[in-house]
Amino acid sequence: MSSYDKYATPLSSRYASDEMSSVFSLRNRFSTWRKLWYNLAIAEQQVGLKVITDEAIEQMKNHLEITDEEIDRATKEEAIVRHDVMAHVHVFGEVCPKAAGIIHLGATSCFVTDNADLIFLRDAYDILIPKLVNVIDRLSQFALEHKDLPVLGWTHFQPAQLTTVGKRACLWIQELLWDLRNMERARNDLGLRGVKGTTGTQASFLSLFHGDHDKVELLDETVVKLLGFEHVYPVTGQTYSRKIDIDVLSPLASFAATAHKFATDIRLLANLKEVEEPFEKSQIGSSAMAYKRNPMRCERVCSLARHLGSLMNDAVQTASVQWFERTLDDSAIRRISLPSAFLTADILLSTMNNITSGLVVYPKVIERRINSELPFMATENIIMAMVEKGGSRQDCHEEIRVLSHQASAVVKQQGGDNDLIERVKNTKYFEPIWNDLGKLLDPSTFVGRAPQQTEKFIKNDVAQALAPYGHVINRAPVHLSV
Template sequence: MTNFETYLSPYTWRYGTPEMRKIWSETHKRFLWRQIHDLMAEVKVYAQQCSQAGGIIHLGATSMDVKDNAVVLQIRQSLNQVLSSLRDVLKIFADLIEKHAETPIIAFTHLQPAEPSTLGYRLAQYAQDLEADYQALRRIRNNLRGKGFTGAVGTSASFAELLGIEQLPEFKKRVSELLNLSFFPVVTQTYPRRQDYQVVSALAGMGAVLYKFAFDLRILQSPSFAEWAEPFGAQQVGSSAMPFKRNPIRAEKMDSLARLLAQLPRVAWDNAAHSLLERTLDDSANRRTILPEAFLITDELLRVAKQILSGLRIFEDGIERNLENYAPFAATERVLMALGKAGADRQEMHERLRQHSLKAWDAVQRGAPNPLEDLIVGDTEIRRYITPERLLALMSVSAYLGDAPQRALTVAQTIREIETTDPHN
């Protein structure tokens, strides 16, 4: 039962799934320790042909032979869960990309309107990076290695004394098979802490992508954009003081947690760099927090991302309004190129289009409809070179999307291949 009379880490009850919390629980950790103790006893019985192994459990081993291998097993179990959750998130991204591959939007650079793109292409940016993170985490998971059973400084001297040096290869092989875990060929009292750094850095890298997705959503949910919104429950209260509020609390939570996750690789780096000679203990205390918290934060990020994506609200009216306001400006480049090909003086036409754009921008800033299309089509000097019909075609949004829809679908297809070729990670 949770005791709220004392300090509790929010990761014990608020963030992460019960499954991830269980992996890093004291009970599960000790279960793994016991499993490794029993495994060692079994191997020693095999090696020495003893009928009773109780008296030699842990004989020849350092505590890190048990603890370090157990931690690697916890990391592997956690990565399995992360990969499973990430696959779910990627699948939803693929669904949305395929649905909106050709849905035009206005893209923004420097938070200012730029040129048309598609909604599917924007979503594919996040999905492409997350797919790369999936592959990176999968490689790390598949290449995890434990300390093995090598004693106080990694030389296996105590086990050589206990079993005989000729028995060591078979001993190591059997233990590796029983744990289904490869071991580093060279270790000290611990496995190289660089492995922790690689794991936590990969999680933080994925956190950066999820942070950007959540931050972009917060921008796009703001009234000045009004294109996307995270799910909002019928009974959800946006603000205790302002009943009308619809705050993006899920996306804000993602950014808050991802910001913390980004700091953890630095601690793991210090642990790897400061593990002096054959071992110091100054990594021990912080590893009790950074490893479980890195996974619990990641677990919560993926859980909330799945919630948001599953109920993502896309406002077509807002998208269309932004296109009508800003897409005509991007079309001036196409009009200018067409005028040049038609024999018009480029500098003169550039100035005419610039003047029309300034007038149109003033109108948009006043809240009026964008008049740029009418200004250009109504310019008799421009019509000397290009017909009104051709001008309207040049300013069509659908004609200025490049191959963005096809490339977005390529990302979705890559994700679908994960579903078929790697169904169980």
């Protein structure tokens, strides 16, 4: 049966990076099981279990990377014994005959499955975090470049006071910084289940070491150190608490909201023709409408962000129904939701790195939109300028109110341009400020402290957050294969 005749998830077959797909691959899973058995044997020998020989450990060391043929043999064995871990114990023992009798000694299946999952979650975060750092860095460069460029602000998607293109980007960056904080915390909080036995009591290991509690504790600590973790969960059932999965997926769900908001803003700006995502020279926007430049990357981000946000519920529901020391109704869903979450987050970050490496700004379009709205925004400045010239605020307010309504009618009812300033110039009452209108209408005077806020934010908050990651920042263009 051809691979083209079987469904393949587009997360791995179409979008996700090879490095993230590899973390959750079958080869990595089964090879990691072997590394766990290998390190368990080393630790058991170091703690004093004489049945573990150097020859056994050496054979295991030489077969840590599972081959295609061995995966196939284990798959056939699983079909017979109906147990994936025992199938792999059998095949590992075939290629390591000196170790066949001590592989998995004292352990339960969750020694390999759960500890492996925790390793995968850590390694997956180690892929995501540098990609998130680069999105933040690219957006920060964009923000600094455009920190002084006035742009019409929107509230309720209605014209509001001016801001700057750079300051708006800082709103996206700030949320991404919070996502970075959350991901770092989740990654660094991860421990290992360690060696806990069938129901978490370590009874089997206590038996192996003839009731020596200190040796059992030392075994637990040794395995964790050999596997490169800082700590082991002090108590478990048969599995590590599935609440850990909530802690792991929560930052990804939160990031999904950030990604969706960012991409939605770009999509709206693309419609306004103010800012666009990169558009490649040979890219086709529409099969029918050749002129179109659809924001397909941002649309992909929104689409996959919705999926990522929904996976959090899998972890919450699964954790809530784990009876006593464990049930097995967590297994199938976790095989789907955990890899899916990290693959999806990986795709989102790769896509966002592509978007932020080539955002296109159209200052003339931005200027034209500002000019269409600025006269109304300038009315308060006009009033204050008239008062400084000796006028009455109340009289000036009425004069400008009447002219504003007239100009608004031209825009809304006749489809014309905003001619409020021309009306002011043609109204004798406002003659004292005619020569000041240019200064009163300078867009840069309407942006408040946006440029200063942007510069301070990037140089302080962003720089501090990214300081540990200088070695992973790469500002080269990022291309997407599809």
